[in-house]
Amino acid sequence: xxxxxxxxxxxxxxxxxxxxxxxxGLWEVKPxxxxxxxxxxxxxxxxxxxxxxxxxxxxxxERRKQMEAMMGQGGxxxxxxxxxxxxxxxxxxxxxxxxxxxxxxxAKVARSGNKSSFEFNCTTEGRSMVGKGESITSGDMVxxxxxxxxxxxxxxxxxxxxxxxxxxxADCQGVKPIDQMVxxxxxxxxxx
Numbered sequence: 001x002x003x004x005x006x007x008x009x010x011x012x013x014x015x016x017x018x019x020x021x022x023x024x025g026l027w028e029v030k031p032x033x034x035x036x037x038x039x040x041x042x043x044x045x046x047x048x049x050x051x052x053x054x055x056x057x058x059x060x061x062e063r064r065k066q067m068e069a070m071m072g073q074g075g076x077x078x079x080x081x082x083x084x085x086x087x088x089x090x091x092x093x094x095x096x097x098x099x100x101x102x103x104x105x106x107a108k109v110a111r112s113g114n115k116s117s118f119e120f121n122c123t124t125e126g127r128s129m130v131g132k133g134e135s136i137t138s139g140d141m142v143x144x145x146x147x148x149x150x151x152x153x154x155x156x157x158x159x160x161x162x163x164x165x166x167x168x169x170a171d172c173q174g175v176k177p178i179d180q181m182v183x184x185x186x187x188x189x190x191x192x
Contacts, residue, residue, distance in 0.1 A: 022142070024091040025170040030081040032143075032162040049082070083168070087177035104129050114138065127152040140167035 034041045056064055104122040111117075119132045133146030142165045149158050176184070 022086045022091050022165075023167055023170075024086055024088045026168040026172045026175060027084050027086055028081045028166045028168055029084055030164045030166075032164055033160070034162075035160045037157050037159075083173075083175055085172035085175040085177045087179050090177065090179055141165070142167075 031042065031045060034045055056067055059067065104120055104124060106118040106120045107122075108119040109116060114137045115134060116137075117132070117134045121130045122128070128151045129148055131146060131148030133144060133148075135142055135144040143162065144165070145160075145162045147158075147160050149156065151157075
């Protein structure tokens with residue numbers, strides 16, 4: 001169960017929530033591309049999501065119910081998209097969220113029309129992240145591109161990603177907000 005929880009956090013952290021115009025409610029997140037250290041990881045991320053889905057399906061009913069409750073039953077939809085819920089607190093931040101825990105604050109944010117550009121340079125829990133990106137909003141769709149370099153105990157890595165998010169409405173339909181999922185998962189991994 002700990003491995004599945006870590007896989008969930010990896011998938012969430014792979015989906016950069018680095019847009020600044022998020023409305024509270026349900027969003028569908030679709031990774032367009034993810035390149036790590038020059039290698040296209042898009043297919044591997046899709047395979048990890050599929051493996052997570054299969055792992056959930058093969059769990060005993062009690063464990064599956066616990067994991068689905070922790071994940072807010074957002075799950076994946078067709079085409080590798082994931083549904084997420086943005087809480088009122090996340091929407092009120094009105095600044096890019098670079099990491100899924102919201103600990104890495106952008107150093108610079110510039111807005112011009114429907115475009116937000118941002119830069120960040122931070123260290124949290126022994127991991128440094130340096131990068132920049134931009135988000136473009138078109139109606140209820142937000143497209144974010146980000147270039148980032150991370151340095152941690154496993155070395156130095158570069159990542160380029162592109163993610164599209166589509167706003168589905170204010171009702172999260174039982175999907176737990178991302179900030180609450182991260183807190184729940186952190187508590188679960190600490191208790192093991």
